[in-house]
Amino acid sequence: MNRKTILIAIVVVISAIIAYKILSKPSTEKGVWVDNKISASYQNGAINEPIGEMPSEAEIFIDASGSMKPYFKANGTNMINTISEIVNLNQNGSQIYFLDNPKPYRGLVKNIITDVNNQPNASYTTFHDYFNRAACKIDTVNTLIYLVTDGIMSVDNGDMSQAMVELRGKITNALKNHDSLAGAIFRYVGEYKGDYWNSKNQHLTPRECPKLKEQIQRPYYVIALGRKEAIRWLQSVPVNNLNN
Secondary structure, three states, X not given: OXXXXXXXXXXXXXXXXXXXXXXXXXXXXXXXXXXXXOOOOOOOOOOOOOOOOOOOEEEEEEOOXXXXXXXXHOOOOHHHHHHHHHHHHOOOOEEEEEOOOOOOEXXXXXXXXXXXXXXXXXXXXXXXXXXXXXXXXXXXXXXXXEEEEOOOOXXXXXXXXXXXXXXXXXXXXXXXXXXXXEEEEEEEEEEEOOOEEOOOOOEEOOOOOHHHHOOEEEEEEEEEEEEHHHHHHHHHXXXXXXXX
């Protein structure tokens, strides 16, 4: 049993004793104690979770599959601003990639729309393959790795509802046995205009789904992976600096 576990156990026992002492006393207000509080504390430094410095490098991967392109085609800047703010955290050390494309993007983020549309609609990288490569790199390099995605990733181009349990197991296996690894997930809502791919990997156009004729709002996510100290540093960044 490690020190943190012992400390938590002691706090629980102390709290239980305090609660018993308070509840066993007679009350002057019809058997109900008013404004009673149970509290416990621990010494500073008993739990040591240091915040590291910003890593010198960062990699930003954009899922440019077919289901992501309508975010970049829409009349809005939310996703572009999100990517720009992540780059702004480390202007000199950040590299942008499209998933499945080993060549880094060299242009301005605001001009990324054209290159996104030139990427293939089908992504060959699955979540567990991506996570496995990212986790192995973080084992040896102090870096932050971001994935910008809508979370829609097919498994063998089939019905996702039939593959979620298997996919969860693959992701778990890809992330375990990396002692220094930590992660964070940021949820956003952005402008979306175009076709849609549902959980059965069916391609829906505005003809099949009239709602798609107009611009809509859809969620998207930034999944950040890094060493524990680096993720604690990211946690300390004001959310406004992440367009979140």
